[in-house]
Amino acid sequence: MMIHTGEKPFTCSQCGKSFSQSGNLKNHMRIHTGEKPFTCSQCGTSLANKDTLKNHMRIHTGEKPFTCSQCGKSFSLSGNFNNHMLIHTGEKTHKCDQCCKTFLMLSGLKKHLTVHAKEKPYSCSVCGKSYSCKYNFKKHEKIHTSVKEYMCFECERTFFTSRELKRHESIHTGEKPYKCSHCDKKFRLLSQLKIHERIHTGEKPYKCSHCDKRFITLGELRRHERFHTGEKPYKCSHCDKRFVTLGELKKHERIHTGEKPYKCSHCDKAFRVLEVLKSHERIHTGEKPYKCSDCDMRFSRSGNLRKHERRTHV
Template sequence: MEESEESEELREVKEESEELREVEEESEELREVKEESEELREVKEESEELREVEEEHHVQPGGKPLSRSKTKQTFLKKRRAKKSFTCTQCGNSFTTKQCLERHMMIHTGEKPFSCDQCGTSFKRSANLKEHIKIHTGEKPFTCDQCGKSFKRSEHLNRHMRIHTGEKPFSCDHCGKTFLSSSDLKKHLRVHTKEKPYSCSVCGKSFSQLQALKVHQKTHTGVREYMCFECGKTFITAGSLKQHQRIHTGEKPYKCSHCDERFSESSSRKTHERIHTGEKAFKCSHCDNRFSRSQHLKRHERIHTGEKPYKCSHCDKRFSESSSLKTHERIHSGEKPHTCDQCGKSFTIKSALKLHMKIHTVEKPHHCSLRSRPDGREQGRKNRRQ
C-alpha cells in the first residue's frame, strides 16, 4: 500500500513537473532572466561605449592613437563616472535613476505590478506579462520536432534536449545525468536524504515541493478530477490520466531491452533494472542495496525500529501501511478474500490460499465406497482376513 502511494506521488510529480515547475519556479526564473538581461544590456552598453571611445581616440586628425589598454582605462573612468546612482543599502551603483529605483525594490519588497486574474504581484511589468501567459494559455515557442509549445524560450531549449538526448548535468555520487540543473538538484536529495518540505498538518516531509502540494490535498479532501468512465475521482490531472489507461489499455512505455510495455514510465524504469541489475539505493546502516527507494525505506526501518503507522482503533503500531491495513480488519470485521468454491471469507489472502487446498488437494486417507447387494456399503478393496 505504502509502495503504491509513493509511486503514485512520484508519477504525479514526473508527469506534471514541467507545468508545475513553470508555476513554482516562475519568480526564480524571471529573476534570473531579469538579471541576465540586465547584465547583457550593461555588457552591450559597455561594448558600444568602448567602441565610441576607441573611435574617438583613433580617428583624431593628426593625433596619435591610444593603445588598447589606455583606451580601456579611459573608458572605465568614464563608465565609473556615469554610474553616479548608488544604492544606500548594498553599495551597488547604477547608470540611471530608473535602474536604481528598480533595484531598490529588492530591498523594499515593493511589487507594483499585479495580476488582475489571481492577484500575484511582480517588481517588473515584463515579469507580469510573462505570468499572464499562464492564464491566457499563450505558448508562442513551439518545438519543430514534436509540435509541443511553451510559454518561454528557456523552456523550449530545455525541452529540445529530450530530442537531442543531451543531458549536461551529472551526479557526482552515481554518475546519473539530467536534462536540467533543477532535476539534478532534486536527484541529489536521494543521496543526501534531504526533505526540506514538511506538511503543516501531519509533519510528513518531502524532497520536492510539488509532492508536498499533492500530499496536502489528502487533508483537504479536494479531488477535482473525475473519470467519466467509472466516476472515480483524483487529486491531480496526472493521476486521472494514469487511471484512464486502465480503461483504454494504453501502455505507451516500452522496455528498451525487451518487448514488455507499461502504462507508467516509473514501472518501465523499475522493470529495466531487471535487465541492468542496477541497485542504486544503498542502506546507510548495512551493505544491502535496492532497486527501489521504497524498498530501501522499508528495509531501513529494521535498523531504526520506526513504526509510523498507528492503528486508529488501538495503540498498536506497524512499520508498513499494508500491515496496518490488514490489522485494522480485526476491528472492522472486513474479510475481502472469498473462496469461490464454498463462499467462506478471510481477512488475508494467504489464509484464503491455505483454505483452497481443502478443495484442490486429494485427501490421502479417503476411502471410496460402493453399494453391496444387501444395501450396505463397503470399501472398494475387501479387508484382508
C-alpha cells in the same frame, strides 16, 4: 555593448548579484521587496514582472505556443518545452559528483542530491514534518487546508496538485506512452518506467546506511531501514499495534473490520489477504508451483513442501 563585453554595472544592494541592464536589476529587487505590481485581470493573482504575467495568462487562455517538432506536444512555457526536448535527445548533462548518476534536468539532480545529504530543508509550519523535495512539501501543506482544486472531468474526483490529476487521467485514457528499451512493457508514468528498467540494468541506487544492502526504489530502502531502527510509523486505529509498512497495517485492520476484499473467481469464498486467495485458488486450478529438490513431488503451498522435506528427506 555590455552583452559582448560581459560588463554588469548594476549591482543588487541586498545580495551583491550583478546585471548588465537596469531593468533586470529592477525585476530582481522585487525578490527582496516582495513587490508584485502586475495583476492578472482574470483571477486577481499578483506577479513580480510582465513576463511572469504573460506566462500566467496562458493558464486562462490555454495558449501553448511552444510545439515539439518530434512528437507534436505543445507547451505554454519555453522552459518546459526545453526540458521536454531533452527526452528526445536523451542528453543528460547534469551529473551527481557523489555516485556519477546523470540527469536530464538540474531540478532532477538537486532532488537526487538530497538522498546523499539526507537534507530536509522544507518544514511544515503546522505539524513540523520535513521534506527534501519542495514539490512533496507543497503537496503535504494542502493536507492541512483540505483544498483539492484540480478535478477530473471524467469521474469528478479531485486532487491536491495538477501532477496528481494528470497521472490519474491516464487511467481513463489507457495511455501508456513510456516504453521499456529492454522489453515490450509500457507504462503510464515515466517514474514507473525508470524503476522497471532497473530490473534489466541491475541498478540499485539506494544503499542502506546501516548495512551493505542496496535497493531499486527509495520506498524499499525506507521500509528496510525501519527493521534496523525499529520504527513502526503505522498505528492501528482499533488497537495499540504498530507496523513497519502501510500494507501490513491495512492487512491487520481487516481483522477488526472483517473486510475480505479478495474474492475467489471459482467459488464464493473471500479472503483478507491476497496471498491466501492465490493459495486457495490453486485448489481449483490444481496448480502446484512448489517442487521438491530431492524427488518429483509438487505442492500447492510452500508450507506443505517444507513439511514434506522435513519428514521424507531429512
